[in-house]
Amino acid sequence: MPGLDIVPSAIALAGSEIELVDMARRERRLQYALEAHDSDDDYVLIDSPPSLGLLAINAVVAAEALLIPIQCEFYALEGLGMLMHTLALLRKELNPTLTIAGIVMTLFDARLALAHQVVDEVRARFGDQLLTPLIPRNVRLSEAPSHGMPITLYDPTCRGAIAYRELSVSIDARIRGGAVLAATGIPGQA
Numbered sequence: 001m002p003g004l005d006i007v008p009s010a011i012a013l014a015g016s017e018i019e020l021v022d023m024a025r026r027e028r029r030l031q032y033a034l035e036a037h038d039s040d041d042d043y044v045l046i047d048s049p050p051s052l053g054l055l056a057i058n059a060v061v062a063a064e065a066l067l068i069p070i071q072c073e074f075y076a077l078e079g080l081g082m083l084m085h086t087l088a089l090l091r092k093e094l095n096p097t098l099t100i101a102g103i104v105m106t107l108f109d110a111r112l113a114l115a116h117q118v119v120d121e122v123r124a125r126f127g128d129q130l131l132t133p134l135i136p137r138n139v140r141l142s143e144a145p146s147h148g149m150p151i152t153l154y155d156p157t158c159r160g161a162i163a164y165r166e167l168s169v170s171i172d173a174r175i176r177g178g179a180v181l182a183a184t185g186i187p188g189q190a
Helices: 011-020 026-036 054-062 074-093 113-129 139-146 159-175
Strands: 043-047 065-071 099-106 179-183
Touching: 011 054, 026 054, 054 074, 065 074, 074 113, 099 113, 099 159, 139 159
Parallel strands: 043 179, 065 099, 065 179
Antiparallel strands: none
C-alpha cells in the first residue's frame, strides 16, 4: 500500500527473549534501533505480544504513546487493571514520558449485555482514554488476514473496516505528529 512500510516479524524473533536476558540495557534495544533509523514517518506502530515479556517491555520503553486494545470480555477488565499497574512501574523506571494514546474496545457485540457492561466499566474507570468507535465483532475482519490482505482492501465497506478508519482518524486527532506507538494487548487475552 502506498505510504505504508511494514517490517514483519520472523520466526527468528521467537528466541529473542532468551537472547535478550543477558544483554546490557536489554529493555532499550528496540529504542536504540528506532533512534538509529532516520525516518520521516508520521507514525511508527509497534504491535507487541499480549504479555509483559522483554519484547513488550522493549515496545513500551521505545514508545511515546501506548494504544491498548481490549476485547469486550470480562477478564479483560482485570487484565487492564494489572497492565495499568505495570505501566506505572515502567514509567517510573524506564519511560517517564510515556502517555496513553487511548483504549480501543474490540470484538464488541452490541447484542450482548456483557459487552455493554465492559464498555461502561472501562468508560467509568478511564473516561476520555476510551477511544471511539468501538470495533465490532465482524466476520470480514477475521477473514482478511487469511487472504493476506488488510481489511481496507479485502472489504473496505464492511462495518469493521469503517470502524477502523474512524478509529485511525480519532487516534490521529488525539496524537497529531510523529509519535511512536506501541500497541499492547492485555496479558492473557488473544
